Amino acid sequence: MENQKNCQKYNEHSHDHTHEEGHEHNHTHEHTHEHNHGQSPVVLYFIGLALFVVALFLHSSFLILANGLFFLAVVFSGYHVMGEGFGDTYRDSVAAKKFVPNIHLLMTLAAVGAMVIGSFEEAALLILIFAGAHFLEEYAEGKSRREITNLLNMNPTEAQFIQADGTTKTVPVSELTIGDRVKVLNGAQVPTDGKIISGTTAIDESSINGESMPKEKTVGDEVYGSTINGTGVITVEVTKDSSDTVFAKILQLVNQSQSNLSRTATRIKRFEPRYVTIVLVLLPLIILAGLFILGWSWSDSFYRGLVFLISASPCALAASAVPATLSGISNLAKKGVLFKGGAFLANLADLKAIAFDKTGTLTGGKPKVTDFDVFDVADEPFVQELVYNMERQSNHPLATAIVTYLKDVAAVRELTVENVVGTGLEATVDGKQYQISKPSVFTGVSDAIHQKQQSLANEGKTVIYIGCNQQVIGLIALMDVPNEQAKQAIAYFRSQNVRTTMITGDAKLTGEAVGRTLGVDEVVANVLPEEKSTIIEQQKGTYGVVGMVGDGVNDAPALVKADIGVAMGDGTDVAIDVADVVVMNNDLAKLSEAHRVSKRLNKVVMQNIVFSMAVVVMLIVLNFMGLANITFGVIVHEGSTLVVIVNGLRLLLNKN
Structure with missing residues (x-):
């Protein structure tokens, strides 16, 4: 893909640097394990859902047939859950050379356990709710990624290349080289970074800087690839290779941002297997405690153990940080902060x-005129025109600033100007010698002028005197504003x-x-x-x-x-x-x-963590009080996960 080629150069520069006091910058790409289930599991999920509905109608009259349909509902709707539960646990454990279980394993064991004790209906309901919520979570979490990845679709792929005979030819952007000329029609996308050599237009640069108002552009102005041309037709000279454009850099940063998790998200990701392991270790202890301490029957103790598996699963905790972080990054990327x-x-x-x-x-990085004083107001128009025509023959950065300042109030006239090294500019007009020089060139300057020059210098400004026959008649002050x-x-x-x-x-x-x-x-x-x-x-x-x-x-x-x-x-x-x-x-x-x-992100993540753990504690307490069953536990547990996801997605909204 073109956008991948555009990003390749910048991916080569990924690096690490570690700071003291525990602050670590990791500029490499972390490869996170993601599941993309595609379309087939969704189809199979609905087949399982249909089997579940049929089984509900048959349950009272044909129990064995209904249980068989509930079992098939578990298989069809939850085979990917079971696959990730057992398969990923096995693969991750082999890779890490230690037991690395996941949330899906807890839910799989809970469903299998429910069927072992004959609760086929609850097992099917558990899988249907968990799998359905899982699909919704993936969609919600993916929304932030899609918001970011939409930028990739804005990457230009073709350009109208102007050939030697003046005709245009459609070519891939990747074939353009520096110095090539391209035509950009009204409403078309600017194919690459360049400089306008003919035409005037207004360009929507929101893809680059997040600004919604189009910018007026004319000959000599820079334009950027991926931006949208307005009503004018312009000819652009290519100034950057397609892999070096501003937008190519944006794509590289966007791709990198999706794989580099926040510290909280990374800690949660590392904590998840340990948490699941603790739950699995506590499961037999809870069953035994129910039998020998609380006086429950074997079936009650086993059932309460299954509800504990569901209640203690850290689904909401696992979703506390990543969607919120991606939402914040996406929001800012659209505004031009990467x-x-x-x-x-x-x-x-x-x-x-x-x-x-x-x-x-x-x-701004360039000097601008902040003060232009002519001491005899009657002479001001003449002095302005004189200075403009003297300075436009100089290539000094200060001369450029002065010419820009005076371009709207002075007319062009031909003057013979001498650039005297160490002094400044000199010109003779009507028998009088005019100078534009630094203050040290002039002698006998009045105290009032000297004090004004010192005052301007104290403000960080560079002062230039305008003289006539060695007498100061005005001054110019410039500053990088x-x-x-x-x-x-x-x-x-x-x-x-x-x-x-x-x-x-x-x-x-x-x-x-x-x-x-x-x-x-x-x-x-x-x-x-x-x-x-x-x-x-x-x-x-x-x-x-x-x-x-x-x-x-x-x-x-x-x-x-x-x-x-x-x-x-x-x-x-x-x-x-x-x-x-x-x-x-x-x-x-x-x-x-x-x-x-950033402040909102940290607040939202903390809200999510506190809320998710509060729900877990509440469900566990209700379970020991005998007030929670599998159905209630799954609905509340998965509902809390969706609440956490949606809370994170709030960061996509513009809010101060």
């Missing part, structure tokens, strides 16, 4: 401190008593200015790339569970060191590969949402 496993989602709620890289994570989503995320984590830290290589003055704007608890400035992981290690020792958010290659060691590493989706492949969570569209508000879902 977890590499349930363990990382569950652990996010335990976060005590979180550190953020500044550039590209808390800020904090994004609004980052500000919201910082405020949210602080409200949750999670300590926030900004780590930056910038000077202390600049770092603290940005930190004040964002409202972080702590700013660590002048940090070398190799020092980031050391800071995370120190915070782990001070606070406990620590997260790290970054987007660059230099963030990778810190992402690995953190208990939960979060990479920004627009970041480097290295950062995305080693992180535990990927936030698409660089929207940190989505990380706040993930933290809320």
Whole structure:
């Protein structure tokens, strides 16, 4: 399948890294044992159900025939239950070289025991209810997996390749190479990541970033495979191999998340065989206690033992964590937050401190003009046009920001501009020499201008002077501006008593200015790339569970060191590969949402565990009081399991 090929590269990068204090990141695929019964057992189940109904009508008049039909109902409706009970127990025990029983074995023994004492009707009812509930549980648990796996169906398979003569040809996406051109018709799926070289449109990018509003796109803008083109027709130049696209990474993360269970789910899975073994050991003791201590008859003691088998079965406990975890992962995947496993989602709620890289994570990563002051207002239009036409001839990053800022208010005019090394830009207009330079180039600057420049610099801004014949006539301030989503995320984590830290290589003055704007608890400035992981290690020792958010290659060691590493989706492949969570569209508000879902997940799982064990205790007590029979025990027991499953599925719903 195409999606499997797309994911292959990233599967090669799966790895493990273990952290101190018991926090372990496992990025390998855990192979969990699943049952997919297909259609035949369901058909046979209904045959068994029909036999059971017929037997009920014959029971009073033709007991032997009715019991025979009840027996056939057990065989038809429950052969897969018995197969998993005895077969899986045998295979798992051989593999583990120790006795590894399962829940199905308990139910099989209960049904066989009921028939041994002549309770064929109850044996059939036991199997019908258990098998029916089992199918419903599989459907409910599979709903979360289907929600996630639906993403696979969105993977593009074909593209309209533009040939040398200008005609188009339908080709598999896997055959496209970097530099190829493809046509994307209105309403069609963008086949792969690329750059628009002609046309204008609006694109629905919800499959990538979870945003419902289409984005306007024109020449030079990036587009992503799997997104949906709007009303315009565009030509796209391929910029990534099909195995390297953003959506291919999403597929790999989605596949990985389904096999990596949360810590609670893993503990329950490991505890299940031990629990079943304890129940099997207690069974003969309970029968003997009924005979010799409680004074029950042999038939009563054996019957109560069978009810105990059913009541003590940990079906609901086994379903407490996995469906809920998959539901949470599915919900967040649709919103553009991708977890590499349930363990990382569950652990996010335990976060005590979180550190953020500044550039590209808390800020846009590119400078923007924040202040443009011309001291003589009457000259402002002329100065704006002059600066625009001087800067558009420079390729400096600050020049790009200035041109972008002025593009809507200035007209293009031809100027002869000289780029003086160490000074800046110079141009002569109407006999006057104009300069755009750093403040140190100018002398004799007034105190008012100097104070304004110092004030802007204290806010972390880079200041450039505009001069005419060596006299400063205006200034421009630029800054890598904090994004609004980052500000919201910082405020949210602080409200949750999670300590926030900004780590930056910038000077202390600049770092603290940005930190004040964002409202972080702590700013660590002048940090070398190799020092980031050391800071995370120190915070782990001070606070406990620590997260790290970054987007660059230099963030990778810190992402690995953190208990939960979060990479920004627009970041480097290295950062995305080693992180535990990927936030698409660089929207940190989505990380706040993930933290809320994590808290809900842990709450739901705890509710499920307490409820499931309370039901077990209640049924066991009622059994010893003689108030529970096999039918009652099965209905309440399997009903509790379905309640637990449905409670977990609530995490598919959007709720703050």
